Amino acid sequence: MKHHLVLRVVSKLLIPFILLFALYVQFHGDYGPGGGFQAGVIFGAGFILYALIFGLETARKVARPAVIRVLVAVGVLIYGGVGVVSLLLGGRYLDYSLLAHVPAHGQHLGIALIEFGVGTTVAAVMITIFFAYAGRGRR
Amino acid sequence: MLLSFLAVTAIAIVSLRDLFAVVMLFGIYSLLSASIFLVLDAVDVSFTEAAVGAGISTVLMLGTLALTARTEKKPAHLAWLPLLVVAITGAALIYGTLDMPRWGDANAPINQHVVPRYILGSLPETSVPNIVTAVLASYRGYDTLGEVTVIFTAGIGVMLLLGNGNSNRRRKKGGRKR
Amino acid sequence: MELLGLYNYWIVVFLMMAGFYVVIARGNLVKKIVGLNLFQTSVFILYISMGKVEGGTAPIVEKGITVYSNPLPHVLILTAIVVGVATTALGLALVVRIKEAYGTVEEDEIHRQDESL
Numbered sequence: 025m026k027h028h029l030v031l032r033v034v035s036k037l038l039i040p041f042i043l044l045f046a047l048y049v050q051f052h053g054d055y056g057p058g059g060g061f062q063a064g065v066i067f068g069a070g071f072i073l074y075a076l077i078f079g080l081e082t083a084r085k086v087a088r089p090a091v092i093r094v095l096v097a098v099g100v101l102i103y104g105g106v107g108v109v110s111l112l113l114g115g116r117y118l119d120y121s122l123l124a125h126v127p128a129h130g131q132h133l134g135i136a137l138i139e140f141g142v143g144t145t146v147a148a149v150m151i152t153i154f155f156a157y158a159g160r161g162r163r
Numbered sequence: 164m165l166l167s168f169l170a171v172t173a174i175a176i177v178s179l180r181d182l183f184a185v186v187m188l189f190g191i192y193s194l195l196s197a198s199i200f201l202v203l204d205a206v207d208v209s210f211t212e213a214a215v216g217a218g219i220s221t222v223l224m225l226g227t228l229a230l231t232a233r234t235e236k237k238p239a240h241l242a243w244l245p246l247l248v249v250a251i252t253g254a255a256l257i258y259g260t261l262d263m264p265r266w267g268d269a270n271a272p273i274n275q276h277v278v279p280r281y282i283l284g285s286l287p288e289t290s291v292p293n294i295v296t297a298v299l300a301s302y303r304g305y306d307t308l309g310e311v312t313v314i315f316t317a318g319i320g321v322m323l324l325l326g327n328g329n330s331n332r333r334r335k336k337g338g339r340k341r
Numbered sequence: 342m343e344l345l346g347l348y349n350y351w352i353v354v355f356l357m358m359a360g361f362y363v364v365i366a367r368g369n370l371v372k373k374i375v376g377l378n379l380f381q382t383s384v385f386i387l388y389i390s391m392g393k394v395e396g397g398t399a400p401i402v403e404k405g406i407t408v409y410s411n412p413l414p415h416v417l418i419l420t421a422i423v424v425g426v427a428t429t430a431l432g433l434a435l436v437v438r439i440k441e442a443y444g445t446v447e448e449d450e451i452h453r454q455d456e457s458l
Contacts (some may be wrong), residue, residue, distance in 0.1 A: 059207065061211055065214040065215050128289060131297075132291055146423060150219055153223065160326070176359070176379065206399045212422055224375070228371065231437065231440040236447045246362065257354055260351065282409050294402060313427065321430050
């Protein structure tokens with residue numbers, strides 16, 4: 025897609041906003057529609073758009089497959105880790121009430137943390153899947 | 164009205180043989196169902212469906228088409244047996260819907276059991292105004308942990324099946340071994 | 342008029358059967374996966390239709406609103422959509438590998454190759 029000037033310019037303008045919007049959806053999901061799943065998908069879509077327009081190799085330099093592969097696991101680890109922390113604080117698994125002094129604030133913190141974990145895993149998995157397909161195609 | 168559009172799109176998907184058109188129609192189908200979710204008050208779901216169905220899965224299916232065939236083979240004969248099976252199953256399901264509570268009924272069993280507790284309790288208990296997020300992450304945190312694990316496993320599976328995007332040379336070596 | 346309240350469910354059944362038909366009657370594996378997705382989306386619509394409450398709004402707590410639609414189906418379907426795309430990707434990956442091994446994605450041709458071995 026080297027010669028599609030319009031596509032290149034427009035996507036260059038749009039991709040930062042897509043990523044920013046994904047972060048907004050991630051961290052504003054407690055108050056409005058949104059959350060880790062949606063944010064992860066939008067973040068992944070931003071990278072996929074980048075890879076489609078600027079080529080797979082460029083995208084691989086930005087999002088190194090080794091890093092992404094680690095992030096796939098890190099998201100699940102954050103989720104499970106929050107559960108373990110709440111266990112160590114004397115609560116039940118994934119009971120966030122003890123994470124802060126006021127139980128409701130602890131719940132809020134816990135929800136934000138595990139949504140972050142969800143978002144990380146979903147985004148990383150989407151990027152990995154796309155890289156796997158696109159990498160197959162160019163043998 | 165939107166639902167009728169959806170049905171028409173489904174008919175087109177079933178009858179078309181050009182897989183590229185099928186995939187594009189499937190994107191439209193996803194977008195239509197996202198708008199239906201919006202009309203039915205499920206803003207979070209609509210959001211997800213628009214991003215996933217109309218975005219990611221269309222890209223993935225196009226990627227698969229590029230690696231496989233573009234058109235479907237013409238079936239040798241009209242398949243009567245599957246049509247019969249589908250008609251009978253459909254009739255049975257329609258008969259089953261006659262006992263369903265009517266659309267939008269606030270007294271339906273589904274709206275009576277745990278849901279009032281979630282709606283009243285989520286703000287004081289979790290200080291999160293979005294009830295969907297509160298239920299997703301807090302009340303049903305185990306479920307969501309399971310779902311994330313499924314996504315994780317699916318990602319690993321795709322990596323195993325298609326290679327994880329290493330350089331071309333290394334993949335070719337693996338290919339020869341097969 | 343009473344029966345019009347079931348219109349959503351009838352469309353759901355129709356979509357479900359369309360997906361089911363594609364899965365059992367068509368031989369092309371990519372088409373089969375599209376059919377599975379049709380089926381899947383019809384189930385999503387079934388759940389969300391059941392959760393709608395007449396006169397309710399989206400389940401985000403706001404002052405002055407007393408009637409909310411049922412948030413529980415939304416939660417279930419929200420996660421199901423993302424899991425669905427992950428499993429679809431896995432299925433498509435299998436299709437790609439089958440294409441590489443057999444050179445075709447039509448079911449009957451794969452069967453013929455298996456039998457001639």
